[in-house]
Amino acid sequence: MTKIFACGFIVLDILATDLSYLPKPGEAVIASNGIKFWIGGHPANMSVDLMQMGLEEGDVRVALAVGKDLQGDFCENFLRARNVKGQLQRVENAQTGISLVLVKKGEDKAVTITLGANLSLDYNYVISSLKDTKPKILYVASGILGDFDFRLAELLEFCQKNHIHTIVDLANPYQKEWNYSHPALPYINVLHSNVKELRGITGKIESIDGLRWLSNKGVKLPIVSDGKFGAIAFFKGKFIKQPAFNVNAVDPTGAGDAMCAGTAKKLLEAIECGKALEDLNIQEVTELLLFAQAAGAACVGEIGTTAGVRIERINQILKEQGEKVLSQTVVTQ
Numbered sequence: 001m002t003k004i005f006a007c008g009f010i011v012l013d014i015l016a017t018d019l020s021y022l023p024k025p026g027e028a029v030i031a032s033n034g035i036k037f038w039i040g041g042h043p044a045n046m047s048v049d050l051m052q053m054g055l056e057e058g059d060v061r062v063a064l065a066v067g068k069d070l071q072g073d074f075c076e077n078f079l080r081a082r083n084v085k086g087q088l089q090r091v092e093n094a095q096t097g098i099s100l101v102l103v104k105k106g107e108d109k110a111v112t113i114t115l116g117a118n119l120s121l122d123y124n125y126v127i128s129s130l131k132d133t134k135p136k137i138l139y140v141a142s143g144i145l146g147d148f149d150f151r152l153a154e155l156l157e158f159c160q161k162n163h164i165h166t167i168v169d170l171a172n173p174y175q176k177e178w179n180y181s182h183p184a185l186p187y188i189n190v191l192h193s194n195v196k197e198l199r200g201i202t203g204k205i206e207s208i209d210g211l212r213w214l215s216n217k218g219v220k221l222p223i224v225s226d227g228k229f230g231a232i233a234f235f236k237g238k239f240i241k242q243p244a245f246n247v248n249a250v251d252p253t254g255a256g257d258a259m260c261a262g263t264a265k266k267l268l269e270a271i272e273c274g275k276a277l278e279d280l281n282i283q284e285v286t287e288l289l290l291f292a293q294a295a296g297a298a299c300v301g302e303i304g305t306t307a308g309v310r311i312e313r314i315n316q317i318l319k320e321q322g323e324k325v326l327s328q329t330v331v332t333q
Helices: 042-052 070-081 115-120 124-131 146-161 176-187 194-202 207-216 255-272 281-301 313-326
Strands: 005-007 011-019 034-038 059-061 065-067 089-092 097-104 111-112 137-142 165-171 190-196 223-227 231-236 238-242 330-332
Touching: 005 124, 005 194, 011 070, 034 042, 034 070, 034 097, 034 146, 042 059, 042 070, 042 137, 042 255, 059 124, 065 070, 065 115, 089 115, 097 115, 115 146, 124 194, 137 146, 137 238, 137 255, 146 165, 146 176, 165 176, 165 238, 165 255, 176 194, 190 255, 194 207, 194 223, 207 223, 207 231, 223 281, 238 281, 255 281, 281 313
Parallel strands: 005 059, 005 137, 011 097, 065 089, 137 165, 165 190, 190 223
Antiparallel strands: 011 034, 097 111, 223 231, 231 238, 238 330
16 A cells, blocks of 8 residues: 655766866866766655665555656666656656766765656646555655646645645746746645755745745745754744754765655654644654654765665664754744
8 A cells, every 4th residue: 555655756866976076177087986876856765765764565656757768767677676666657759867966075966957758747647646546645846847847736736635645845946937836835734945945935035934934825844954054844833943963974965855755754654643744743843853854864974865864874863863953953933
């Protein structure tokens, strides 16, 4: 039985990390850690993360679009090898999305991407799969999906009517403005973003103003993550400001997706205990955020979007630093 259903975009990541510096025109830089192929795209990453957090075969299903090419084969085989279910949509005359990721040591990633088949994700394919599986949680990453993006509100309204919790990530939109997403906001249970994305969605410079704006639009639990500065959530009229875990960051790619996977796992546990998101209290949401941040911290310690996100590693980080991070968490009006 599917418990968590994920849809949106998927790419093949080509990764060069921990570089001493980024190459200038006409220059070559040796990638001492090698250049690796890995899965990429929020829904693909978080689905694999969830399996590595201990969900069972059949619990997680995806609806994603790839080309009829070797890159698509790689993505499909990667997901199958990790027991993520779902038949990928194979798009004619479009290549699988590819992301080239360069990471200078100690800095955030630099990315160039081709969207490919993601622009042709079929709404009917997604909604049909969703109706067939009837999951407890839908995760969707939107913004670079072509016409599908304009039906986001329709998709989430269906979920609300059918008691499916929703977790949403909004990527920097392609060939559209951020306000395309505004009709969908009243149907979102959890919205995750980074600082730049939050400013784009809301038009607010300060994160606390952006989170409050989202809450006023109907988002029940907006969360913004800010790398080494931690995360802030807004729930039931209160801000939960939590510092980051202190880990050695090798590759930041996929950290936000790992946070979403951690959020989904904790929300699923609550749902299976008979609670909806709105039934949770501030302490429970604080602990949800703590687990989500620990998942993100586990991610950045290894190369590849999902390589480090293992339940053993997450639990170790929580054991070593969890109490300290909780003690420094501040709840304010």
